[in-house]
């Protein structure tokens with residue numbers, strides 16, 4: 102059995118490296134299964150508070166038990182994701198379930214297939230290329246501002262879902278997906294809940310059995326695949342030189358080129374899997390950050406006013422570009438603080454392929470390992486008063502004083518999010534456009550969330566919108582108080 106260097110270095114006989122990993126005992130028969138089903142994020146937060154930074158959580162009856170080794174400290178997360186990434190593969194139950202539903206795109210692939218895919222796709226995400234997406238981002242945000250005209254309130258979850266889906270589809274596929282917005286909005290949560298349900302369940306019935314949940318998930322997956330197929334077919338029938346704004350430079354063009362190469366690169370299934378991954382990973386995550394940022398600003402009028410002061414100081418009449426982001430440091434801090442409190446990917450899984458020592462505990466080879474931005478972002482040793490919304494935690498000085506992995510919404514190491522710059526740019530510019538036009542207001546109540554593959558708001562998140570000034574305010578004057 103391979104043993105990591107850190108484990109081999111630990112002094113023989115010391116109890117720290119050999120002591121069993123602590124964890125909740127949970128229900129005598131089911132372990133923590135019911136707690137995880139009811140409230141996975143709360144269960145992991147409690148596990149950290151009560152048992153420390155490396156915790157063993159088990160679920161299910163003896164004999165069928167799923168065991169997870171949770172690593173909550175920034176140092177431990179860095180070890181799993183970066184410094185000892187080779188010991189931790191995406192072979193865990195969660196990724197296996199995602200792979201079975203969504204195929205082998207960039208999020209789930211590994212080894213040579215992964216390296217080939219990442220090399221192929223990386224050029225779309227260089228800083229220069231992403232900066233070029235600013236015009237599309239601004240255009241979509243302005244269209245959303247138009248949609249809000251004369252409305253007393255909006256469901257920001259729904260609105261940001263639409264905005265982010267439209268934006269990523271235009272940028273990466275040169276496609277207008279308006280007709281698919283509802284299909285995606287309805288079906289992604291079904292798929293996501295199915296994957297999570299199976300991942301936590303000790304008893305995974307074969308996917309081919311005609312159970313109600315298998316049937317629901319299959320129908321939802323088919324509906325989403327049809328959207329992907331339509332996007333690909335539309336590009337094929339129009340040809341790369343057609344009127345698409347991104348033809349020749351977007352994801353579909355890059356993948357089609359690879360398909361034509363002699364080394365037989367991508368087949369049709371892989372092409373569709375890749376489109377699906379980028380639809381999924383590229384819209385829901387950013388939408389969640391945007392929705393929660395608007396909701397938090399609506400609940401914190403002083404932070405909203407500060408952000409708007411900065412936005413109002415931008416040169417009037419000039420379009421937002423990538424350089425605009427440098428002029429919005431406070432708004433960027435608001436976004437980072439939103440992602441601390443509501444990381445769109447609250448849980449990340451791996452499988453240990455070699456025994457490894459982390460924070461003085463041994464993680465056995467073969468163990469399912471869980472990293473949780475949700476918990477690490479609330480770690481009392483790294484965040485004072487962690488439940489409080491305080492964007493100034495992200496001033497440059499305070500950021501520099503903190504462990505690099507205390508804030509990890511985009512993961513880290515070799516499998517860190519490829520879309521992080523795009524997402525940050527999109528979120529800051531979209532917020533700037535919307536807050537320039539609107540005041541947002543909401544009662545400061547709890548926002549219930551659920552952790553499926555990504556973090557999701559439970560139900561609607563209504564936010565009052567009131568036009569501030571300029572064209573939209575003038576046009577909606579009769580309705581203004």
Ligand code: HEM
Pocket residue numbers: 207208209219269378379382383384386387390444445446449450509510511512513515516517518519520521523524
């Ligand atoms: C707030 C927005 C986002 C968050 C919080 C987020 C989070 C993450 C995280 C945590 C990972 C690493 C998963 C792991 O290590 O297990 C990841 C990977 C990935 N993300 Fe994002 N993401 C966001 C936006 C985006 C966008 C906009 C895109 C694409 C347009 C994207 C595409 C991907 C892809 C393809 C991967 C796999 C990368 C690889 O393994 O090489 N994400 N994301």
